[in-house]
Amino acid sequence: MKMKFKKLAIAKPEDLIFGRAPYPVKTKRGLTIGGDIVYPELNFTMPQIEVSPNTQNKIVQHYKDIVDDALKRAVELHSNGLVLELETVIEMTKYPQIGIEIVKVMNDVCEEYFHKDGLKTEIRLTPNDLREFDRPPKQRSSAYLPVMLELFEEGAKNGGDLLSIESTGGKEISDDALMMCNIKQFIFSQAVLGVRDMEFLWTKLKKISDRTGTILGGDTACGFGNTAMVLSEKKYIPKVFAAVARIATVVRTLVAIEKGASGPDKDCGYEGPFLKAITGIPISMEGKTAACAHLSPLGNIASACADLWSNESVQNIKLLAGMAPTVYLEQLEYDCRLMNKAIENGKDQVLTLQSLMVESDAPLDPQAIILDPFNVVKISEEIVKGKNYIEATVNGTLKGLDIIESASKNNYLSLSDMEKPWIDSLRNDILSISNDEQQLVEDILPTLDQSKILIEEYGL
């Protein structure tokens, strides 16, 4: 299968900056995402509570209170506007009436603040991918698929203006591949299974967005790249592997844009900077202000070219200052205020602030160094040279390894002795990957636990 994007939308690293995307996204309540401004994206989840139709009223009240409290503070902080993400948990999608009711209530509060205070807000609706509940997953024939799509459609009609998902195509293979640091299987899971599933799913989501007049935000390889990052933070797998895995996730997420997503791409996709360089869409990113959800080595550099700045997720619990989502909104607002002041003062100040974000993280971790805008552009150039998704992934990951190796040899990047041997080992494995999809399928399938995958669910 051929890739649509053949050249970069942002070819110069100095143009890959926060707050500005070649193709800004305008929302119905007046946000211009990527239009020389960075907005917060606030995400939140429940404290310990059962989610079921029996507890629906309690759950909905939680969300109403969260949004009301956060927007009240946003007004007090003179916010330029913000995005609120509703990322559903399993039961909210399985019983879509719960998810739909939450969106509706959130939207009512947003409307109230829009009319009362002029506060611009939009809701990103992110149903969780229920299909993985079937084991092995039935990506195309799952009984959960229509239920999930119902939440997309009805949620969109009730105020979910930006549609996103963390889709799971290939996850039945990638989890084990990550644990074994098997880069060949991991690339197969992304560039073959992931790409095929994205084409299937995002064709359906495009139709929903067309019918409902909503914006297709984008996907995220959270379940792949971020799983690798978290495993490497726990020292379970090498950071070098996690960095290469991140690059390998780019093409599957790119398919959403090929199918019609216009951004903002979703926050937990650290592949976002590559998508922005390749396609020019605005992206959401998360870093230091997402430590409430997961640790990362990317706290500052993650904001280097963000258009939305997110906290990933925080439980609705009471902290000293107030409820956690409101507290995190305030942190995001101040981060955005700083970036927006730099934008207001001109590009020199943007690049100065960006260089501090980059230089404070890049020398400390291979996962950070690949997100240096200079390296993002170099890697993205290699990705778009690929004749198909596999070759694109091979090109990108090899370039990433070269960058990591060179930085290590120049003593710019600190790599432990345990990490260094993985560079050659990964390079050799990647070089042995066939760029022909059919051949790669034939090579990889016999190495997989056949009980875990239904290959026909990927159209293979």
Place this chain on the structure above:
Amino acid sequence: MEGIIESIKKCIEFGKIDENSPFPPDMKGEKGADELTAEALENGITPGEILNQGLIKGMEIVGQKFSEHKIFVPQMLMSAKAMDRAMSHMKIYFNDGSLTRKGTFVMGTVFGDLHDIGKNLVTMMIEGNGWEVVDLGVDVSSETFIQKINEHPNCIVGLSALLTTTMVNMEKVVNAIKGCSPDTKIIIGGAPVNEEFSIKIGADAYSPDPQGAVKYLEKMVA
């Protein structure tokens, strides 16, 4: 004889499965856990000696190195594979009763939750330490746990969850298990849970990592 046991231990420690396996590179062409275990049995070394002095000791070293962040999971998995291969020669002795496991550990991710990486690590390390492991997978109902407990009396149960909205299901599983089988010990783990939560829901233990689970089980059979 001691030499061959030491060699088996080394194969487990470094994940050398058999003569043909390319890992680890510096043991290329050498006999692996597979050949050496068969050889040891042929030479009259008792299965118990091979198991306790070779295989389990080797895995203990692996667990220690992992705890000290001296190896990554893939290396530990290679050790587990080497252990599995060696254990294939020992099955007959388990079947005839001349070898016994330390006990049975029944583990699953509770219903509503699909996360299994943490669970898989725990089961791998516990199996490597000489336990029979019954891995129930993910999204496991209370009924399935109870059914397996009935099939494996005296087993210890492990529950895993990764979400704040599914950790509440742990309490339901614990209540169901304790209602049917009050003496069954239950250990819990997962990102959102802690010792306090474990006590609150009536579980017997909490572990933040796989190594802690191994230590708890060892304590139970000490």
